[in-house]
Amino acid sequence: MREQxxxxxxxxxxxxxxxxxxxxxxxxxxFAFGSPAGGVPRDAQLDAYASDAATVLANEPPQHGDSTRLAEVAASEDAFDxxxxxxxxxxxxILPDNLLFRVATPHGTVGYARPSTVPTGVATVPTGGGTVTVWVWYA
Known part of the structure; x- marks a missing residue:
């Protein structure tokens, strides 16, 4: 036997x-390199805010006629005014205080001037009078 x-x-x-x-x-x-950003990306969160606002408006009863609030404001220029x-x-x-918005209808817009240099969320709602678009962005 060999000796190991x-x-x-x-x-x-x-x-x-x-x-x-x-x-x-x-x-x-x-600590030096950090971790990847967690949660929902900012643009996706903004899209969710815009979609939520559009959904609420699309399902609210009108003030004077038509089927919904959005259908009413999109129906005519007089109704929009x-x-x-x-x-x-x-x-x-509807929206949190840290957001600004713009709502565009076929007959006019309400809200703030939409900036071109910041991320925005967008949602559209088709109505009988045309498409209504909601944009939101962080203030």
């Missing part, structure tokens, strides 16, 4: 020290 050469063994404190160093390096790397202020107040109450 003696084998070396790593001491347990050396293994513990190596694991500890790897742990410290991993934690330091996590009559309801524009009420529509703007309603959208302002």
């Amino acid at each position: 050469p003696p084998r070396g063994q790593v001491s347990l404190p050396a293994v513990e020290a190596a694991v500890g160093v790897l742990f410290v390096v991993a934690v330091a790397a996590a 009559r309801e524009a202020d009420a529509l703007e107040r309603r959208v302002d109450r």
Whole structure:
């Protein structure tokens, strides 16, 4: 029988020290490089806000006639002129305070001027009088 050469063994404190160093390096790397952004992307959240506002408006009863509030403001220029202020107040109450909005109908718009340099969310609702578009963005 052959005699095996003696084998070396790593001491347990050396293994513990190596694991500890790897742990410290991993934690330091996590702080240095950060983590990927979690949650819903900003544009998707803005689309959700716009869609929610459009859905609420599309399902609300009209003030004077037609089938819904959006159908009423899209029906004619006179109806839009009559309801524009009420529509703007309603959208302002629906959306959170940190959002600005613009609602465009075939007969006019309410809300704020839409910026071209910031992310926006958008939703459209077809009505009998034409398409109504809701844009939202962070203030």
